[in-house]
Amino acid sequence: MSHKQQAISGGKWMSMSTAISTLFQFGQVAVLARLLEPSVFGIVSVSTLLIAFFSIFANLGFSNSIIYKQEEDRLVLSTIYLLNMALGLVIGVVVYFCWPLVVGYYKEPRLEQVIKLSSLYFIVVYVGQIYLFLLQKELQFKSVASIDITGTIVGSSVTILLAYTGYAELSLIYGQLAQQGAKSILQIIYGAKFFSPTLKFDLNLIKEHLQFGLYNVGDGIVGFIQANSDNILVGGMLGVKQLGYYTLASQLAVFPISRLSPIVLQVAYPILARFKGDTNELKKSYLTILDLLSYVNLPLLAGLFITADSVVPLFYGPGWEPTILLIRIFVFVSIFTFLSNPLFTLAFSKGKPKLLFFLNIITLIIKIPLVYLFAQQWGVVGIALAFLLATLANLLINFRIVKLLIGSFLSEFSQNIIKPIVFCLLMTGAIMLYKSYAPTINAVNTIAEISLGALIYVGLTFRYKYSLAELKTLSKAA
Structure with missing residues (x-):
């Protein structure tokens, strides 16, 4: 298959994924806007900002370096995988205990439980993330699209159900965790044929990746x-x-x-x-x-x-x-x-x-x-x-x-x-x-x-x- 055909095929699957995911996201917002007050969206936005910020450190730019270098060495990938897992755990703990600072800045007590629950995101996301990078490297966009669609459907369903039952801002956090949990499981299932980790951990093997990620x-x-x-x-x-x-x-x-x-x-x-x-x-x-x-x-x-x-x-x-x-x-x-x-x-x-x-x-x-x-x-x-x-x-x-x-x-x-x-x-x-x-x-x-x-x-x-x-x-x- 030529590069043009690969691009067209990838674009087709990612377009389908995005269209379906976007429709579900908008449907979710339309329902929640009638169930929840504006301040709830503001509270969840704070959680989303916190997750986005700390994700920078846990990723270390490995997604781009793996694709750029077309990395296939199992020992190198295993080191990256274990490092990501360790960083995700550490960052999850840091996020959990930073809630007093966030509550103090925004002057919103409801943020305490939201921040504590959000810390689990980092433990969930990095279990399967390296498999997503490898699927992208191998141009497996049909699999990437399937993962994204399934995660969105699961997350939106959990969010709306919990919002109807009175979970307010927590419904959105549980929905995010459910969405990412489903995606991580599928990333491992689809990506296992490209990589199976070992317990080998040697930072010397990934010096170039670390430099690229700096x-x-x-x-x-x-x-x-x-x-x-x-x-x-x-x-x-x-x-x-x-x-x-x-x-x-x-x-x-x-x-x-x-x-x-x-x-x-x-x-x-x-x-x-x-x-x-x-x-x-x-x-x-x-x-x-x-x-x-x-x-x-x-x-x-x-x-x-x-x-x-x-x-x-x-x-x-x-x-x-x-x-x-x-x-x-x-x-x-x-x-x-x-x-x-x-x-x-x-x-x-x-x-x-x-x-x-x-x-x-x-x-x-x-x-x-x-x-x-x-x-x-x-x-x-x-x-x-x-x-x-x-x-x-x-x-x-x-x-x-x-x-x-x-x-x-x-x-x-x-x-x-x-x-x-x-x-x-x-x-x-x-x-x-x-x-x-x-x-x-x-x-x-x-x-x-x-x-x-x-x-x-x-x-x-x-x-x-x-x-x-x-x-x-x-x-x-x-």
């Missing part, structure tokens, strides 16, 4: 602070209720893009790593990735921007109106973010993860003062605006780094992106016209708005970008 950890820490400083300050300065509004807005506008973009990147990186020395091939692949992400993401974000005032009352229910403006700001955050994401494939394919580290350092220096100052002036909306400006700065610097890696590309990029932008403008114009004649917010009009926008965008894409015959050819190649 910038990953540094980049992870800085990247976490850069990406989540707004969430941290919202909760600390404005309380968990405002953090709940902020979290729900982010989930609707940013979460789909954070799920869709990695489909392409997750499939592309293991393949590009195999011809990392060919700059021309990397440039073509980078532009192809940007083109695909633009055609997929822009219509979703443009549609969300224009229909936010209709979608929020129907999707979240009454009481969530403060999220509408936040969602519209986050739409532009998502646009700048998905355009920035493909640098990941270039940096790691070129063996230069330190570039991502420096990029995040610069963005952090820009973002934190903006977040603090804007919060003082405009509260939670100000923090969202600060996030927007910092993300724009990140994109501009990102494109400069890309130019250093693969040469000039903006002319080709501009020619590619103009079509989806025009299609989106026509789509949003039609929806605005429809809304002017049908201003009432109800399910029928909202579905009509979404359907109208989809028909226009898809029709224009088939007419001026991809024909049905080309799509059938790609489908057969998969």
Whole structure:
């Protein structure tokens, strides 16, 4: 199977996984928004931040180094596996005992039990994680997709059931643990044919992996602070209720893009790593990735921007109106973010993860003062605006780094992106016209708005970008 066919096949399976998982996630949020108050989402958001931060240390960037080096040595992999397990256990203990600091900062007693339960995540996740890395290295995306779908179904089912029975914020934590537990079991089952660990532990064997991972950890820490400083300050300065509004807005506008973009990147990186020395091939692949992400993401974000005032009352229910403006700001955050994401494939394919580290350092220096100052002036909306400006700065610097890696590309990029932008403008114009004649917010009009926008965008894409015959050819190649 050629690299193109592998990419198409991988993209097909990861697209299916993401579509199903995203639908379940949105269905879960729609149900929970009617069962739980905004402060509950803020509390769980704190737990999610804590898990994301400590995961940086336990991973040590081994996923990227295993793929980059195409590692197959059983003793090396066993050492990495045992080290990950030990780090996961240590970090779980640290998280468990850090609850007084978290409760003190957010001034929210309900966080104690949430943090203690969250500590179990690190014991569960690292049991099967190395098998996931190996499945990705071997381009076993059908297995990766099956694991992700099963985990999402299990997690969403447990969460909703417990929320109905009165577990409040704990329902989301138990749901996360159930989801990751199911995924870890399946990762071992699917990945066992590629690796069976031994009790061999020798750090000398993984020196190169540790060196490769050093910038990953540094980049992870800085990247976490850069990406989540707004969430941290919202909760600390404005309380968990405002953090709940902020979290729900982010989930609707940013979460789909954070799920869709990695489909392409997750499939592309293991393949590009195999011809990392060919700059021309990397440039073509980078532009192809940007083109695909633009055609997929822009219509979703443009549609969300224009229909936010209709979608929020129907999707979240009454009481969530403060999220509408936040969602519209986050739409532009998502646009700048998905355009920035493909640098990941270039940096790691070129063996230069330190570039991502420096990029995040610069963005952090820009973002934190903006977040603090804007919060003082405009509260939670100000923090969202600060996030927007910092993300724009990140994109501009990102494109400069890309130019250093693969040469000039903006002319080709501009020619590619103009079509989806025009299609989106026509789509949003039609929806605005429809809304002017049908201003009432109800399910029928909202579905009509979404359907109208989809028909226009898809029709224009088939007419001026991809024909049905080309799509059938790609489908057969998969």
